[in-house]
Amino acid sequence: MIEINNLYANHLKLKFGCFFTGLILVLMTPFQVSADTITYPNGAHVAVHLSYDDALSSQLDHAVPTLDQYNIKGSFYLLPGSATLNNEQQVEAWKKVAQNGHELGNHTVFHPCSSKGPNRGWVKPYASLEQRTPEWMAAEVKMANTFLFLLDGQKSRTLTPPCFETMTGSGDYLSAVRPLVAGVYGHTLPKPEEVFWSAHNVSGQQLINYIKRSAANPQTKIIGIKFHGVGGDYLSTSNKAHKKLVRYLAKHHDQYWVTTYKNIVDYIKQQ
Ligand SMILES: [Zn+2]
Missing domain, CATH: 1.20.5 (Single alpha-helices involved in coiled-coils or other helix-helix interfaces)
Known part of the structure; x- marks a missing residue:
């Protein structure tokens, strides 16, 4: 486009x-011109995607089995440089996730975020966004693509920029990485045509209400909910709340087209 x-x-x-x-x-x-005319499979007027960042063990333990139980496909933004991907068991588990039709998304290699501001003591000096350049970020996204290709054999996937931050020490990196991925999380349509919520510590009903409220706006075409830990790890949502949301979405598949972020981006590009 x-x-x-x-x-x-x-x-x-x-x-x-x-x-x-x-x-x-x-x-x-x-996409601004065509957003009004988008119709999704099953006649749904809005697409919904569930995504999970940082390759956390609790996602394998809780989120994946729930999604598989209700036959809903999610997007998992893995981190090749994370501690949870350094053992054979985890690597095999993620391969299976991809085989089940879920998207393995790009989340860079080292998760560069801004080291400035309060509560950023966890950002390691080597992963400080201020130390990066757009060219360096493009190289890192490419490397993550290669790693993920070895897991799932896919040549195209979407990217979630870590911390949703894209300003390096020498400019914004978004345009440098766009050609390397199918789409960038939250950047396919302008607001309010595309909305998303990075949720944690909320109830299943709150998650469902967010979907309902967003879908009530006739302009909204894409709704995303982003998770980190599910029933464990950090920025966690309980297994019960996650399950309640997934069950609700599965029950209302005539209203919502629930699929991976990559499938949504590809579909909109075709339209
Ligand atoms: Zn992350």
Whole structure:
């Protein structure tokens, strides 16, 4: 879509000159034009994706079995550099997750986040976003892609930028990594067409209410809920709350198209 917009812009540039082209490019953002007309499989008017960051053991123990029980596919943003991916058992378990149709998403290798501000003592000096450049981030995303390809054999996947932060010491890295992935979490449609909630320590009913409230806005086409720990680890949501949400979504598959973030991004691109 970006390429199509660029082609269109070049065409206009020839016809009307630079000023008008600039104006058009400011007004048009990718997908904005077509978002109103999106219809999903099963006639659902909104797509929902559940995602899980940091390759945590509690996701394998609790989230994956619940998703599999209700035949819902999630996106798992793994971290090749994390301690939980350094044993054979975990590696085999994640391979199986991919075989079951879930997405193994890119979350970089070392999880670079800003080391500035309060509560950022956990950011290691080697993973400080301020020390990075956009080129370095692109190399890291590429390396994570290669690692994940060895796990799942897939050549395309989406990315969740760690901490949702993309400002390195020498500029924003988003445009440097966009060509390396199918999509970037939360960046497919403008708000409120796409919304998401990074949830933890909430009840199943709160999760369901978020979905209902978001879906009530006719402009909203993509709803995401992001988890970390499920029934354990950190930024945790209880197994019970997670299960309640998944059960609700499975029951209402005529209203919501629940699938991986990659499937949603690919589908919108096709539209
Ligand atoms: Zn993370």
